[in-house]
Amino acid sequence: MPELPEVETYRRYFEETSLHQPIEFIEVEDRKLLTTDYATLTETLVGQSFVSTKRVGKNLFVQTNQGNTVHFHFGMTGDLEYYHSSLERPRHARIIFVFRSGFNLGFICPRKFERIGLVENIESYLKKKKIAPDALDISLEELSRNVRKRKSFIKPVLLDQSTVAGIGNWIVDEVLFQAKIHPESWSNTLTDNETERIFIAIRYVLETAIEHEANYGRFPTSFLIHAREWDTSPYEEANRHLLCPCGKIEIAQIRVGGRATYYCPECQQLR
């Protein structure tokens, strides 16, 4: 689930549960999930407490009381679960911060695409990884510049974290739908009006998603997301709407840049 709205929801959850408690131990099931070796991570963090959080795109940074910074990346399926030690360990909690309070913060890693490690500082990390400004902070000017200097379909350009940070495969389809732009439009030929529509749609979609704590099923019926096979449980499947909110035609499914892509052939036409 972790695109920008999910990571923002995790960040808030982290703030509500895991600050100001000394870390007693860090349990790591698979060291491949660490970007800092286990000994260094443990020696640095044990005894310290988390004191603040910051999110940039899909990256969560957590600062400690002695000035260290821990980076969390949730991959495709990462999650957080805070629970008391007396309870059973959550499924796929492959890294666990055990606090002296008796509570634990589990980093849920079903597919092992998730990562945790120490970073020297946030700015240098973002620069090294070529991560653009957060999708909720970027200016229209910088977004337009970053989009137009590329020569590719607009969808993969928006997914690239060096264009704008935080947009994933579900949000990008929703943004392009709301902006009425075909996912295979050439990024270098978009007009001022079109990049502005994308800019506005990014804010609208992300703010809506964060409001609903990334519960996609509760999004407005004017959203494309309801056509997506985002949850195949019987209940959700019954709520799936293949017809575009415009009422004229069914949402089409194609592949763009190797990724499943949903769009409305009526509302999002190529120029």
Next chain:
DNA sequence: CGCTATGTTGTTCC
């Protein structure tokens, strides 16, 4: 079994 998956990175080609 075969296929898909919310993300990122490494490789290859141009």
Next chain:
DNA sequence: AGGAACAACATAGC
């Protein structure tokens, strides 16, 4: 050099 395209990563679920 640098960008675009795409396979690979590890696992779960249908």
